[in-house]
Amino acid sequence: MKYRIVIFDDNKNRRDSLRTLISMIDDMECVGEFEDCRQVLDKIDLSQPDLVLMDIDMPFVNGIEGVTLIRTKYPTLKIIMQTVFEDNDKVFSAICAGADGYILKQTAPNKLLDGMREVMEGGAPMSPVIAKKVLSLVKIQDRIFSKSDFELTKRELEILKYLAMGYSYKMIAEACFISYATVNTHISNIYTKLKVESVGGAVSIAINKGLIKID
Known part of the structure; x- marks a missing residue:
């Protein structure tokens, strides 16, 4: 193929x-x-x-x-x-x-x-330079996340943060000590809860709504 x-x-x-x-x-x-x-x-x-x-x-x-x-x-x-x-x-x-x-x-x-x-x-x-720009944008959105807004779990927020940092599914799996398939399942749940259909859409919501904070 x-x-x-x-x-x-x-x-x-x-x-x-x-x-x-x-x-x-x-x-x-x-x-x-x-x-x-x-x-x-x-x-x-x-x-x-x-x-x-x-x-x-x-x-x-x-x-x-x-x-x-x-x-x-x-x-x-x-x-x-x-x-x-x-x-x-x-x-x-x-x-x-x-x-x-x-x-x-x-x-x-x-x-x-x-x-x-x-x-x-x-x-x-x-x-890398683009990832840094994304991180700076996330830092600018320094607001408190309300869990009830989107009902994301702690793990889903963690994975959403990695997505914003430009991590691939494989990299997220390694960072979180979970399988590739489990990452895929979590990201599908994130898309459903945020009502988006792409990584870009999820990161956009994360930045606009202050769902994640990069230390």
């Missing part, structure tokens, strides 16, 4: 480089590449990808707007945001839009491929 990848990036050289990289990998194929997010739903309908590589800064319709539109029809489609920016507002907007991972464009190709596989396995890859 090959993962079907679509690229949204206004830089043709970068689109060509990404397509070439993906074509060299046995378990991936590029099924579409576009310079912006105009008619984004039509493009997704046509290409039927498993994963979207989405640039943030594009003309006409940018990546954050594109993800928001995609989520109206494809709430579970995997999306990785790519950016050269380290701006808090853009990171926060990308999280709220519901992307599954956030990777800087200058990330090494092998790390990008690892991140793509990780997100397909249910993880939430982040470049």
Whole structure:
């Protein structure tokens, strides 16, 4: 089985480089590449990808707007945001839009491929600098969590915190000394309680509602 990848990036050289990289990998194929997010739903309908590589800064319709539109029809489609920016507002907007991972464009190709596989396995890859930005946003939201608001258990809050830190399911399992399947079950419960369908949505709620606090 090959993962079907679509690229949204206004830089043709970068689109060509990404397509070439993906074509060299046995378990991936590029099924579409576009310079912006105009008619984004039509493009997704046509290409039927498993994963979207989405640039943030594009003309006409940018990546954050594109993800928001995609989520109206494809709430579970995997999306990785790519950016050269380290701006808090853009990171926060990308999280709220519901992307599954956030990777800087200058990330090494092998790390990008690892991140793509990780997100397909249910993880939430982040470049270290992006993870730090997320943590700073969580620290800013220094409010007290009321357990009755969402009825999250102590373990679910712990796992939600790890998700916000960019941990993969495997990393969470190791940190919590539980099985991968148990992590999957907890995250499914988190999604149900928060009424979201993606890691990005869960982290967005966590940040906006002050559900977690990073020491």
